[in-house]
Amino acid sequence: MSEPLLTARGLTKRFGDFTAVAGIDVDVAPGEAFGFLGPNGAGKSSTMRMIAATSPPSSGELRVLGLDPRTDGPAIRAQIGSCPQQDNLDEDLTVEENLLIYGRYFGLPKAQVRARTEELLDFAQLTERRHSRVEPLSGGMKRRLTIARSLINDPQILLLDEPTTGLDPQARHILWDRLFRLKRSGVTLILTTHYMDEAEQLCDRLVVMDHGRIVAEGSPRALIAEHSTREVLELRLDVEDHLEVAGLVEGIGERAETLPDRVFVYADDGDAALERARARGLEPVSALVRRSTLEDVFLHLTGRSLID
Missing domain, CATH: 3.30.70 (Alpha-Beta Plaits)
Structure with a gap:
């Protein structure tokens, strides 16, 4: 078996007296689509921020791509993509400019950023809208652009926080297709979701979190067989x-x-x-x-x- 890209043992996050994540154990294999499922306040977002190396663990062990987020945050962030729950695109720029400028944040050469932008415009089905400003785009187009932008550095791991929240059914299915293509190309997906059908469609394995703890783990089919x-x-x-x-x-x-x-x-x-x-x-x-x-x-x- 391949070494996991993500390993957590006893991972804990506290905010003062409040424990948001209470000692969870997780392994995510290369090329896997792994989901964190649970209600608001279950600890999903706190876990994702620790994985993204933007919020340090309070205790426990966490390794992302073999690196420790406490000491290797910049190196981890350079190799992962992060798609937040709310689109944070620059609406005064065009679709293409959002990709070009974001790529420069990673210190990539201009020629590489331009080549990658062409690939991602095609991947997100936005080539014909490349010169359009972002503000009037539909919610589905903005979401595809946000995901495309998170891929500009060709990451090994893509973090997706509630990737289809607020989208209509057609836009959700288009986005599912894009994410399935990503997984098939070898990108490891780690996502949170409120949608059960989304978890069944996208996730090879998932954990159900409640009050900061993992209460169940397995494939969608295995969880249904065990608990229903x-x-x-x-x-x-x-x-x-x-x-x-x-x-x-x-x-x-x-x-x-x-x-x-x-x-x-x-x-x-x-x-x-x-x-x-x-x-x-x-x-x-x-x-x-x-x-x-x-x-x-x-x-x-x-x-x-x-x-x-």
Whole structure:
């Protein structure tokens, strides 16, 4: 096996008396797409800042590309790309100028920056907009430009903080395609996300974080197999509050979760669970049998919705 590009052991970040990251262990292999999943305040962003060598660890061990962020910050930052959650492009410049000027921050020769800019304009599907100012571009175009800019130094690792937040479905899928191409070319992706479908699409492995700790780790498929059932039955009943019927759905599947507006029954056979529900006198207004997702895993592990 290749040596990990990122290794963390007992990694901790404190802000005064508050512990944002509470001793996590992580390994990320070359060419892997690795995700940090969790609600706001789980410690994802604090972890990403430590990896990016912009915030020093309070304790524990962290190695990025074999280097220590405490002492080798500039060397690490020169070899990674970082795409923040909010686009921070210079909107008074053109698309092309944003790439050219950013490339000079790394001390790259002008000829190399120009060649790299041509490659990235094509990669981001922005060649025809190269002379356009940034301000009137769509959200999807700005996001693709931000990612392209983070690749100007040809990094070994690309850090992506909530890469598709605020984008419409079409723009998200275009961006997923670009990131998949990056991974296929050998770039290691480390990302945070609130979107379960995004994690399933992009991540080879991920960790679920809650209150600064890792509560689960594995591939999307492995996490679903370990922490959920094959299918989920969603029931809506003709009642004011579904909590009134919580007792009636117990035992229909492996477990049940009752919310005010619906009931989730976790079972390997959703259709059989629906028949058992009807046998108990429950006639749903609507019933949906679907496969389990990472969101079901997340709710089971943390007990709250994904977006705070």
